[in-house]
Amino acid sequence: MTGRVIGMDMKEVSMKMEITGYEHLHLHSDFSTLDGFGQVEEYCVRAPKINQNFLTISDHGMMGAVPRQIKGCEKINDKLGKDTLSPIFAVELYVNRLQTEMTEENEGKKIYSSLTEIEQNEFKSSSHLLAIATNQEGYKNLVRLSSWGWTKGFYRRPRVNYEQIKKYKEGIIFTSCCYASEIGRAFERGGEDEANNMIERYIEMFGKEHFYLEIMLLDFKKQKPYDKFIVKAKERYGLKIILSNDVHYCNKEDSHYQRLMLMIQTNRTIAEIEKALKEDSDQDFFELQDANLWMKSEEELNAKWLSDYADTIPYEIFCEAKRTTVDICRKAKGVQLDRSLKLPVIPDGDDKLKEEIMIGFQSRGLPKNREYLDRIKEEYSLITRKGFTSYFLIQKMMTDEARRVCRDILGFGDGSQAVGPGRGSCCGSLICYCLGITSVDPVREGLLFSRFMSEARGGRSLKLEFSNIDPLPPDELS
Numbered sequence: 001m002t003g004r005v006i007g008m009d010m011k012e013v014s015m016k017m018e019i020t021g022y023e024h025l026h027l028h029s030d031f032s033t034l035d036g037f038g039q040v041e042e043y044c045v046r047a048p049k050i051n052q053n054f055l056t057i058s059d060h061g062m063m064g065a066v067p068r069q070i071k072g073c074e075k076i077n078d079k080l081g082k083d084t085l086s087p088i089f090a091v092e093l094y095v096n097r098l099q100t101e102m103t104e105e106n107e108g109k110k111i112y113s114s115l116t117e118i119e120q121n122e123f124k125s126s127s128h129l130l131a132i133a134t135n136q137e138g139y140k141n142l143v144r145l146s147s148w149g150w151t152k153g154f155y156r157r158p159r160v161n162y163e164q165i166k167k168y169k170e171g172i173i174f175t176s177c178c179y180a181s182e183i184g185r186a187f188e189r190g191g192e193d194e195a196n197n198m199i200e201r202y203i204e205m206f207g208k209e210h211f212y213l214e215i216m217l218l219d220f221k222k223q224k225p226y227d228k229f230i231v232k233a234k235e236r237y238g239l240k241i242i243l244s245n246d247v248h249y250c251n252k253e254d255s256h257y258q259r260l261m262l263m264i265q266t267n268r269t270i271a272e273i274e275k276a277l278k279e280d281s282d283q284d285f286f287e288l289q290d291a292n293l294w295m296k297s298e299e300e301l302n303a304k305w306l307s308d309y310a311d312t313i314p315y316e317i318f319c320e321a322k323r324t325t326v327d328i329c330r331k332a333k334g335v336q337l338d339r340s341l342k343l344p345v346i347p348d349g350d351d352k353l354k355e356e357i358m359i360g361f362q363s364r365g366l367p368k369n370r371e372y373l374d375r376i377k378e379e380y381s382l383i384t385r386k387g388f389t390s391y392f393l394i395q396k397m398m399t400d401e402a403r404r405v406c407r408d409i410l411g412f413g414d415g416s417q418a419v420g421p422g423r424g425s426c427c428g429s430l431i432c433y434c435l436g437i438t439s440v441d442p443v444r445e446g447l448l449f450s451r452f453m454s455e456a457r458g459g460r461s462l463k464l465e466f467s468n469i470d471p472l473p474p475d476e477l478s
């Protein structure tokens with residue numbers, strides 16, 4: 001079967017199209033702010049219905065959807081059986097080679113003003129690069145890249161530069177991404193020669209084993225010539241290729257709502273956008289030109305290729321691109337996150353906790369009888385055995401600091417206005433009362449510590465409430 005499907009009945013071709021297996025690797029959730037419309041939970045429910053065994057979330061510059069992605073997959077597995085749906089972790093990075101590490105607010109403006117006019121135009125753009133973690137180190141590097149973009153590379157968007165990508169490339173497969181990539185922008189600017197130069201730069205950075213080309217079946221008017229170029233580049237450089245649908249919403253009927261959301265992002269009405277398109281504006285409106293960005297099944301992608309792309313992408317490459325998505329997911333499956341509690345450990349915490357309890361016991365004026373002393377010993381023994389020492393000390397630091405700041409703001413009092421008496425079962429802890437975390441004596445009030453913590457279950461979270469304290473005007477302080 002050739003790419004052009006010449007001389008064959010379309011129904012016959014459709015019946016012969018191979019179901020190779022396909023997984024979405026380029027998918028945005030609502031964490032891609034004002035761009036992705038689909039919710040993680042929606043994708044989790046739809047994925048098994050269209051024979052997807054993996055769920056990849058690749059939001060713009062961030063990994064905020066990861067907790068919901070993991071929980072969503074676990075919920076599906078509990079319902080439909082183990083290994084029904086596995087999470088694959090990815091990010092669509094914003095890249096700008098001129099981006100430098102920024103440590104001061106508004107430093108980006110200073111950098112911009114120091115550049116030449118040509119460099120300023122380049123500095124303003126943020127190109128896309130899809131990054132997929134294939135192992136534990138790859139996941140850590142995605143987090144490092146995303147974090148660097150938000151904390152040190154933010155200029156309009158969270159961006160990374162080549163130096164950071166090369167530093168944290170281990171365990172990651174990168175793809176050429178969409179038309180808004182550096183390769184796509186090079187193709188727009190200087191045609192195939194300039195785009196090939198960019199591909200060669202990526203091959204040099206990542207190696208052929210870790211850099212893949214990406215094709216899409218979109219209605220975006222520049223997609224077909226770009227896909228033709230990508231197919232030629234695959235043959236020229238011997239690179240692997242994937243098919244993606246740049247998913248932005250879960251269901252076909254959601255296209256309208258995503259268009260409305262993009263109107264907010266671009267600050268334009270549909271009429272204004274359509275006018276710009278007619279004028280052949282260079283601005284990137286591909287998502288608004290396209291109503292194909294839902295989470296399609298393989299059968300729907302086959303139908304799209306048959307109706308619109310059989311003359312653009314050879315059938316064999318189309319099938320190969322689908323199979324490669326499955327290969328990547330199988331390679332990336334099994335990345336396990338350390339989901340244990342990440343609580344700072346206070347050195348010599350047990351001794352410090354004991355010391356603070358003794359100080360609080362005296363300052364509260366509690367009686368040194370057997371009932372109170374036995375209760376303190378019981379609670380202290382359980383807290384230290386279960387490893388909650390640092391947690392209690394940190395809670396004390398929070399309440400102490402709230403009271404201190406309250407005194408500074410008001411200019412009078414002991415700061416007690418800032419912290420409530422305590423909420424929930426933590427009021428059953430005498431140690432919390434001694435530490436000043438709560439203001440309720442549980443022995444006097446007949447409250448049980450076992451409702452808060454016991455051998456059978458871990459401690460419940462401490463529910464604290466802090467007041468919003470507004471400083472009084474100077475004339476009211478006297």
